[in-house]
Amino acid sequence: MKISISKIIIFIFVIFFLLVFWKGLKLNNNYDTKSLVGNRISNFELTKIDDNNKFITEEDLKKSNYTLINFFASWCAPCRDEHNYLLNLSKENTKIKIIGINFKDKKINAINFLKELGNPYNFVGADKNGKISILFGIYGIPESVLINHDLTVIKKIVGPIDQFQYNEILNLIK
Amino acid sequence: MKIKFLPFIAYLFFVAPMQASNDQARLLEVYKNLRCLVCQGQSIADSNSDFAATIKLVVQDQFNEGKTEDEIYKFLISKYGEWIVYQPTFNKNNFLLWALPYAALIFGGFITFFLVRGAKNNKVN
Numbered sequence: 699m700k701i702s703i704s705k706i707i708i709f710i711f712v713i714f715f716l717l718v719f720w721k722g723l724k725l726n727n728n729y730d731t732k733s734l735v736g737n738r739i740s741n742f743e744l745t746k747i748d749d750n751n752k753f754i755t756e757e758d759l760k761k762s763n764y765t766l767i768n769f770f771a772s773w774c775a776p777c778r779d780e781h782n783y784l785l786n787l788s789k790e791n792t793k794i795k796i797i798g799i800n801f802k803d804k805k806i807n808a809i810n811f812l813k814e815l816g817n818p819y820n821f822v823g824a825d826k827n828g829k830i831s832i833l834f835g836i837y838g839i840p841e842s843v844l845i846n847h848d849l850t851v852i853k854k855i856v857g858p859i860d861q862f863q864y865n866e867i868l869n870l871i872k
Numbered sequence: 873m874k875i876k877f878l879p880f881i882a883y884l885f886f887v888a889p890m891q892a893s894n895d896q897a898r899l900l901e902v903y904k905n906l907r908c909l910v911c912q913g914q915s916i917a918d919s920n921s922d923f924a925a926t927i928k929l930v931v932q933d934q935f936n937e938g939k940t941e942d943e944i945y946k947f948l949i950s951k952y953g954e955w956i957v958y959q960p961t962f963n964k965n966n967f968l969l970w971a972l973p974y975a976a977l978i979f980g981g982f983i984t985f986f987l988v989r990g991a992k993n994n995k996v997n
Contacts, residue, residue: 828926835951
């Protein structure tokens with residue numbers, strides 16, 4: 699039986715495309731920015747929520763071994779869910795500093811939010827127009843970014859912190 | 873004396889509006905090539921979401937600082953990954969995506985050529 703070259707080429711192409719589709723089906727298509735772990739934070743400056751003359755910069759972040767940067771807002775319901783984990787983290791662990799960035803919120807509402815639920819943050823800054831959130835690859839809140847003294851992102855949490863992620867943070871900062 | 877102001881008035885009424893509309897057009901081109909990550913199938917240009925509004929602010933800032941379109945795309949890719957741009961850059965991970973259509977075209981041409989030649993030969997025989 700004679701098999702022509704064109705038939706072999708078509709067969710190889712069909713097999714190749716099937717392999718590509720089969721591999722494509724197995725890929726995880728859920729978008730998140732966790733792949734950005736390992737990037738360094740730069741051009742960071744954050745003004746204190748209740749005092750425009752006070753701010754922190756990259757140099758301040760370098761002083762702490764680990765810093766958890768948490769984006770929150772008074773209008774964000776899931777932020778309430780994660781708040782207890784942040785309070786526990788600030789009470790039980792001295793190795794980590796927690797910076798809160800109040801995202802597109804009214805100052806008075808943010809202050810009342812912290813009075814009501816407690817303040818786990820070492821510093822609370824304001825991101826009134828959301829521009830700072832872009833530096834951290836944020837696309838919805840709550841989101842948290844764990845960085846080391848080198849300002850390298852070592853973990854990014856999209857959504858509220860839960861028990862599993864809380865334990866993961868503790869493991870990372872051991 | 874009045875003639876001295878003529879270039880200034882001409883700039884104000886003719887050149888400045890043209891420059892502004894050129895800048896707007898360039899900004900719109902950048903917005904159109906950016907994906908709104910929280911929307912269903914919309915670009916930053918199409919979307920009025922909070923996320924799109926913030927991205928527009930950042931792009932405007934960088935544009936005013938004199939950054940090129942490529943520099944703006946690079947910055948946003950470094951923060952959100954390549955998914956944020958509609959036109960991915962050419963690299964080792966996606967070279968097949970760019971090369972396959974051309975490869976398929978060339979192979980298709982060869983196959984068609986051989987099939988046609990084969991059919992012609994059969995006819996002659």
